[in-house]
Amino acid sequence: METSVKIELQHQHAAHCESGVMSTMLTHYGLPLSEPMVFGLSASIAFAYLPIIKIGGMPLIAYRMPPRHIIKGLQKQLKLKISFQTFREPLKGMQALDRTLAAQKLVGLQTSVYWLPYFPPDMRFHFNAHNLLVYGKQNNLYLVSDPVFEAPVIVEDKDLQKARFAKGALAAKGMMYHLDDVPSQIDLQIVIKKAIKANARTMTGAPLPYFGINGIRHLGKKIRRLHQKHGDKFIHKFLSHVVRMQEEIGTGGAGFRFIYASFLQEASEQLNGSALLVDASHLMTNIGDKWREFAMLSVKMCKGRTTMDSNALAVILNECADMEKKLWDMLKRF
Amino acid sequence: MEIVCVKSNYFLRSYIPRCPVRPLADCGGAVDFMKKKQVPQDSSTTYAGHRKIIYATDENDKYNGEESSGWNVEEFATLSAVNEFKNKAEDARQRVLANQVSALEYHMYAQRMDLPTLSQISGFFQWQIKRHFRPAVFNKLKPKILEKYSDALGMSPVEIKMPLSKFIENLNGNISED
Numbered sequence: 001m002e003t004s005v006k007i008e009l010q011h012q013h014a015a016h017c018e019s020g021v022m023s024t025m026l027t028h029y030g031l032p033l034s035e036p037m038v039f040g041l042s043a044s045i046a047f048a049y050l051p052i053i054k055i056g057g058m059p060l061i062a063y064r065m066p067p068r069h070i071i072k073g074l075q076k077q078l079k080l081k082i083s084f085q086t087f088r089e090p091l092k093g094m095q096a097l098d099r100t101l102a103a104q105k106l107v108g109l110q111t112s113v114y115w116l117p118y119f120p121p122d123m124r125f126h127f128n129a130h131n132l133l134v135y136g137k138q139n140n141l142y143l144v145s146d147p148v149f150e151a152p153v154i155v156e157d158k159d160l161q162k163a164r165f166a167k168g169a170l171a172a173k174g175m176m177y178h179l180d181d182v183p184s185q186i187d188l189q190i191v192i193k194k195a196i197k198a199n200a201r202t203m204t205g206a207p208l209p210y211f212g213i214n215g216i217r218h219l220g221k222k223i224r225r226l227h228q229k230h231g232d233k234f235i236h237k238f239l240s241h242v243v244r245m246q247e248e249i250g251t252g253g254a255g256f257r258f259i260y261a262s263f264l265q266e267a268s269e270q271l272n273g274s275a276l277l278v279d280a281s282h283l284m285t286n287i288g289d290k291w292r293e294f295a296m297l298s299v300k301m302c303k304g305r306t307t308m309d310s311n312a313l314a315v316i317l318n319e320c321a322d323m324e325k326k327l328w329d330m331l332k333r334f
Numbered sequence: 335m336e337i338v339c340v341k342s343n344y345f346l347r348s349y350i351p352r353c354p355v356r357p358l359a360d361c362g363g364a365v366d367f368m369k370k371k372q373v374p375q376d377s378s379t380t381y382a383g384h385r386k387i388i389y390a391t392d393e394n395d396k397y398n399g400e401e402s403s404g405w406n407v408e409e410f411a412t413l414s415a416v417n418e419f420k421n422k423a424e425d426a427r428q429r430v431l432a433n434q435v436s437a438l439e440y441h442m443y444a445q446r447m448d449l450p451t452l453s454q455i456s457g458f459f460q461w462q463i464k465r466h467f468r469p470a471v472f473n474k475l476k477p478k479i480l481e482k483y484s485d486a487l488g489m490s491p492v493e494i495k496m497p498l499s500k501f502i503e504n505l506n507g508n509i510s511e512d
Contacts, residue, residue, distance in 0.1 A: 013387055014399070015399060125446055148387075167455045247405065262398075265396070285391070295408075
């Protein structure tokens with residue numbers, strides 16, 4: 001079947017794939033929300049240290065809510081109508097994609113990073129929850145707007161199929177979604193307040209030591225304990241894993257903190273220049289810088305430029321935790 | 335102002351020396367922002383010429399998405415993960431050539447997988463895969479099983495079965511042709 005569809009789309013270069021996709025999609029359908037706004041309104045900032053889920057033998061460390069949370073959270077907060085579909089058979093998944101495109105609808109896809117040929121080789125890992133937008137098709141080539149790239153790209157159908165139906169952890173099963181309806185009016189003031197409250201709960205309210213602020217302290221404790229138990233070589237491996245989780249995987253811990261700071265700034269403008277939110281935004285920026293300091297010191301120690309001192313790293317992490325505690329206590333009062 | 339960093343810890347109190355406590359600096363007021371000019375521009379090789387967005391403030395303290403060409407710290411972490419797979423693949427290659435293990439182990443690492451990942455993707459148990467690492471077992475694998483591996487690794491059954499030295503030769507040949 002020869003097809004040629006192209007939807008006029010303003011490509012947007014974003015820091016994170018999921019928030020970027022949602023921001024571009026909503027803007028396209030007449031609800032202009034920036035990426036930080038999307039990220040903040042879905043209450044997506046978090047911290048989790050999950051020793052049960054292993055990546056290359058190392059625990060999963062997440063700096064935001066799990067994949068799909070941005071889409072689902074936004075759907076709930078803004079009462080959007082989004083259709084989700086998954087498929088058992090790849091061929092049917094591709095046909096459904098073609099049909100939706102033919103109906104002039106932008107399609108969001110969940111894909112594996114590893115099988116997307118346009119990704120830089122060093123960044124291709126088996127991570128199955130990368131989001132992108134498809135805005136057209138010409139013969140066997142799909143026109144893809146991947147928000148973490150500067151410009152739109154072209155992907156061959158067989159590569160896209162492989163990426164959509166990659167198996168393993170977080171398997172997408174060809175997940176695709178499109179917007180059916182966007183509310184014409186949103187009371188941002190109410191939604192912002194609700195979202196911030198919800199996020200304060202996830203950061204401070206979890207009863208287990210692995211989540212939120214407790215999770216940050218737990219990571220520091222873990223670093224000291226692993227250093228004592230397994231020595232320098234192991235801890236170097238562990239730290240470079242932590243830093244990779246923080247900085248590379250979907251724009252990293254500090255990156256997310258800066259996005260949230262930007263959200264708080266935008267929110268304060270929406271709420272007639274709320275001074276509390278301005279302060280919170282500043283504090284969040286400092287938190288992001290603290291996380292970067294942690295990453296920098298970790299890598300310095302891994303490279304052997306300074307002596308390995310796990311206590312110093314734990315101190316920084318505890319400072320991160322203290323600052324985040326202060327921030328969320330502040331926002332709870334809001 | 336003194337804030338205790340470590341909460342009374344539940345089980346390992348005697349095991350871990352207590353973290354030294356530092357007073358928390360006052361971080362509420364206007365201090366150091368993530369400024370536009372602080373956005374790292376280290377031209378990381380891992381970005382392959384691409385740019386990522388980092389949110390940073392401009393002269394008027396207003397947040398914007400700024401392009402970054404890379405950060406050394408991140409590059410180090412990414413490369414150490416990439417190199418770990420490379421080293422493991424190279425180690426496996428040596429053992430394949432010495433006929434100690436099958437080519438499957440090399441292909442697994444070369445495709446940036448480890449045993450749990452390949453197990454999840456292919457649907458085989460880890461012990462089954464380990465068994466398939468034995469050259470004698472691997473040489474007799476049924477087409478159906480090879481098909482599953484071919485799907486998981488994204489290569490044809492012929493490529494998986496091919497003697498490894500020939501496979502790498504072809505690979506290098508293809509790259510130089512491009």
